[in-house]
Amino acid sequence: MLQTHRPRRLRRNQTVRNLVKETTLTVNDLIYPMFVMEDANNESHKVEVPSMPGCYRFTPDLLLKEITEVYALGINAIALFPAILEHKKDDTGSESYNPNGLIQQTVREIKKEIPDIIVITDVALDPFTSHGHDGLLGEDGYILNDETVEVLVKMALSQAEAGADMVAPSDMMDGRIGAIRDALDENGFDRVSIMAYSAKYASAYYGPFRDALGSAPKSGDKKTYQMDPANSREALKEIALDIDEGADIVMVKPALAYLDIIYKVKEATDLPVAAYNVSGEYAMIKAAEEKGWVDGKKIMLETLTAMKRAGADVILTYFAKEVAQILGKDYS
């Protein structure tokens, strides 16, 4: 039978499939989000996050050990998230810009021990406020925008002073990228880059992360600042604003249910696009794997490859260490 088109010819065996593969996931693409916690008695320990098997909160000394290990595996970038002592939280999140706060001290230690690893710090108030919101809470329950941006600027500056390579505002206040860029430049930190959580959705997929940090909002939800999952044009607007304000990398978050957004953002900008494979996405795969219902490792690699195929240049993922163990160190 005459059959001109036989696409299966290029799927015949692994070597030909490798030859025509369009997307290759490498360890170089990954950022490993990690949790650091304070211990009231300054004892060193690590605690597994119940809803995120394989992910831990570490006291700074043990975190440093873990980072040394993952750096040796080929992970070149980490994103730090703090769990501070409850009594240090207040209405305005003032501990966030303490020059000797948990994050600031941890960054200094990491950069002293492993100067080449890219240390990314989170700029948002939720781990620091007693009410658990990412900004200052107005009397009517609305999150105050411009007042919050002032605190975020102080926070980003203190992180840059501690040696952060990149600051990552995840708060979704209006105008924070421009304000932070100006402040960094005015204070001599023109080399510190900004990865903007530009299209961050009000998502139920963040549940396990909030467990990890004890940062769930005590009242209300985050819908007046994070985006509505029903919208995609709004994502393009947020991306355009952040680029205009000086973002170096723009992010879409979550990733798995938002591949269309990643694709659209990629089409709309020449900047690197990051995708955050968030805690709930991690937890779903781990839970199904534990039940024996899916092959967790294969699903992990398929999911991350799909994010890259959709347009992500950079992926933040709790799977980073496992991926590094499977794929090995990559070429540079």
Ligand code: PBG
């Ligand atoms: C808060 C922040 C959140 C995440 C990263 N930074 C949670 C939230 O917005 O409530 C979620 C990450 C994850 O779920 O993996 N600024």
